[in-house]
Amino acid sequence: MRAVVQRVSEARVVVDGQTVGHIGGGFVVLLGVRRGDTPEDAAYLARKVAGLRVFTDSEGKMNLSLAEVGGEVLVVSQFTLYADTRRGNRPGFSEAAAPDEGKRLYEQFCDLLVEQGLHVETGVFQAHMQVHLVNDGPVTILLDSSERQRPTRG
Numbered sequence: 001m002r003a004v005v006q007r008v009s010e011a012r013v014v015v016d017g018q019t020v021g022h023i024g025g026g027f028v029v030l031l032g033v034r035r036g037d038t039p040e041d042a043a044y045l046a047r048k049v050a051g052l053r054v055f056t057d058s059e060g061k062m063n064l065s066l067a068e069v070g071g072e073v074l075v076v077s078q079f080t081l082y083a084d085t086r087r088g089n090r091p092g093f094s095e096a097a098a099p100d101e102g103k104r105l106y107e108q109f110c111d112l113l114v115e116q117g118l119h120v121e122t123g124v125f126q127a128h129m130q131v132h133l134v135n136d137g138p139v140t141i142l143l144d145s146s147e148r149q150r151p152t153r154g
Contacts, residue, residue, distance in 0.1 A: 001042060002034070002082070003144075005049060005142075009134045009136045010025065010133070011026075020129075023073065026071030027066060027072075028073075030081065031045075032077075032080070032082050033077075035096065035097050036097075037097060037101075037145065039105070042109040042112060042145075049073070050113060072121065073120045074122070075120060076131055077123060077126070079096040080093070082095040
């Protein structure tokens with residue numbers, strides 16, 4: 001699974017002219033699910049998102065998590081995070097999970113964030129969405145569950 005995490009001062013997602021999710025300060029998470037991803041991938045990314053310390057403390061350092069600042073999360077499914085552009089200019093999406101598998105893990109990811117005490121809003125899975133956000137910082141972090149299997153460098 002991949003997540004593009006953006007720290008925002010506010011965000012909303014619109015489907016067919018209607019706002020379906022809206023948050024104040026917190027994170028917008030664009031979430032892509034890959035074929036073969038597992039519940040463990042969802043759990044890993046949910047822990048990482050909830051634990052990211054990218055909000056400023058009293059000394060101006062990025063040192064606080066979502067829970068510590070009372071932040072919210074807007075999660076938007078985005079299969080295009082698995083676009084393959086190695087051959088030409090038209091991307092292929094064969095690495096992205098099938099819709100039923102993607103939706104199941106997307107919903108599990110959101111549920112895991114809620115279980116950690118976070119307020120979560122969502123887009124509509126497989127819908128054409130317009131995401132409006134004010135990136136705060138800007139702070140944008142790329143997370144990938146495949147990273148949990150690689151050793152860190154010393």
